[in-house]
Amino acid sequence: MTSQGIQETSEPALIIDQLLRTAFASVLDAPAAECDPVVRSSQNPEHGDYQANGAMAMAKKRGMNPRELAEQVIRCADLSEIAEKAEVAGPGFINITLHGRTLAHLLDTFGSSDLGIDAPAHDHPIAIDLCGVNIAKQMHVGHLRATIIGDTLARIFERLGWKVHRENHLGDWGLPIAMTLSRLKTDGIELDSITLEDLNAAYRDAQLSGRDDRAGLEAARRFECGPHRIAELQVQHDSAQEEIDRAKQTLIALQASDAGVVSDWKKIIDCTMREVYDACTTLNTKIGPEASRGESFYRDKLSGVVDEFVQKGLAREDDGAIVVDFEDRERPMLIRKSDGGYLYATTDLAALFYRIQELGSERVIYVVDARQRDHFKDVFDSIRLIGWDVLPDGTRSKMIHLPFGAVLGPDKKPLKTRSGENFTLEQLLQEAIDRGTGEVRTRAEDPNSPTHQFDEEQVRRIGQAVGIAAIKYADLSSDVVRDYVFDLDRMVAFEGNTGPYIQYAHARICSILEKAGAGALEGATFEIAEPQERQLALRILEYPRIVQEVAESLEPHRLCTYLYAVANDFSSFYQACPVLKAADEATRSSRLKFCDLVRRLLSDGLDLLGIEAPERM
RNA sequence: GCGAGUGUAGCUCAAUUGGAUAGAGCACCGGUCUACGAAACCGGCGGUUGGAGGUUCGAAUCCUCCCACUCGCGCCA
Helix, strand or coil: CCCCCCCCCCCHHHHHHHHHHHHHHHHHCCCHHHCCCCEEECCCHHHCCEEECHHHHHHHHHCCCHHHHHHHHHHHHCHHHCEEEEEEECCCEEEEEECHHHHHHHHHHHHCCCCCCCCCCCCCCEEEECCCCECCCCCEHHHHHHHHHHHHHHHHHHHCCCCEEEEECCECCCHHHHHHHHHHHHCCCCHHHCCHHHHHHHHHHHHHHHCCCHHHHHHHHHCCCCHHHHHHHHHHHHHHHHHHHHHHHHHHHHHCCCHHHHHHHHHHHHHHHHHHHHHHHHCCCCCCHHHECCHHHHCCCHHHHHHHHHHCCCEEEECCEEEEEECCEEEEEEEECCCCCECHHHHHHHHHHHHHHHCCCCEEEEEEEHHHHHHHHHHHHHHHHHCCCECCCCCECEEEEEEECCEECCCCCECCCCCCCCCEHHHHHHHHHHHHHHHHHHHHCCCCCCCCCCCHHHHHHHHHHHHHHHHHHHHHCCCCCCCEECCHHHHCCCCCCCHHHHHHHHHHHHHHHHHHCCCCCCCCCCCCCCHHHHHHHHHHHCHHHHHHHHHHHCCCHHHHHHHHHHHHHHHHHHHHCCCCCCCCHHHHHHHHHHHHHHHHHHHHHHHHCCCCCCCCC
């Protein structure tokens, strides 16, 4: 508007930043880069629309009076073109209130520029490790978070112009899978018609009976327990050993590409993955076969990984195993067992090599639960030690573990069914969909409801969108590192800061726009008169910065908080400012423009969260 | 034992990453519809930010020491 290069932006904070920065630089005779005015939107309307907090720190550094510095800066910057008021308050805050016409102009720019979001091309892609299912197990609540948080981040990066590789690192290799295969064989299960329940049971049984109670046996001997107890444990030990021996044979056959075993292996993968993709679709996440790259994909690279660590002197032998040491901690990381087998750390090293060196990712984000913090610290440090984090063009790739908290039951312990088993994801989603559908159906019974004439199929479709929104939003709306209690009653209450509340605001706007008819926005211009209109305008314009910040901080809950504020501000506006019944045509068309903009914004924001925005609900 | 994470209103969570009087929702109390969709809006009640020190113009946020809970700690993934 006033200075070069900032005409395109719709962000008031950016414009104010530039004007004040230049003024600070001029007053202090310092480089602009060192003069961050610290512009923030004001929390309290009494403090104007925006505040700049930088004067205190800059004055302090130079032994100046902060209020005086702020006064000089205001005079120098001459904000009169964009602001109706700019004043110094408190110890040296600069409070700025924009002209209504400035906001109107910025809203126009915002509306015609893809909601203010810049999506430039980036040199390198980003890889996001998400979902992470085991091919012999049903998905359970633990996968919920890894799936939806990962997918949301992927959507946000894509919105900002990045190429994103969603990496579903399947547990499809190694002894546990071999144990399951061998158990299925022993039990004579027909693999062509196998169900996920069979598979799940086989995995569980294999794990249980294969558990070698060697420690118990040794303890029994040491404490001279009776011969009966020792014999009992000995039998258990022997049968476990037999089971493991059989599994190892299967593993060897699998590793040797034995046609029969490989064919069985593929059958169980198909069986599990069909349901995984179904669940991902129900959850409205963009995770399909193209995202799958399991541990088996890296099986040929593991020995090379270990060799290279050994050759470079970064790994040593210890008790027959190969370990990597770190300078700043005692605990080494095991990358090869004494029996020659590899561990998941080895696979993760190979996967990182692939993601950085082959895919060229400049960021690799692991959306994995918080208990694996130490593991990822070790793996990332190892990659840095060996230098695999440096791309061919010298860019240093960032490896980030985004640790998320546990999903708890009402007893504040990890969520389990009454019989102590994990809830399957399917059960959970079905319950949410049923509850959502029930809510939609109840409301559709009201003759005044816009959904009153809807048939069962329509009600069910909307009910699913609402139920899934309730679950996803509840998960995404608090800081990911925290544990949370899974309480469907609260999630489906649809009051306050919930997904359905935001969907509702969107649906209401759709109704208004439809009633206004096509063409109602032709030639309309924004007018900012009422306080609710000003508040809404300021809120809308924050959007691009919020999306940017969420991408940087990896904190999706901030997008939720923001969308809730938008919906809330819209509701206040809607209450105070009649749209279709506005007093005059100019006001009516301006308010319709607000409706249109907010509708687009909410729809776009919900899409970033992977939440549908029905037009009726 | 060592390491990590968390601790904010009765409950569930925020707090623009060091900014002004710590904000929302639920619950509770009181107002708003012969409807631009009340899944909404407006107002009220509710706080020693686990505790004690420290850093500075200014701390829920940074530093130190305690307390509570949770998680992790070499041949599982």
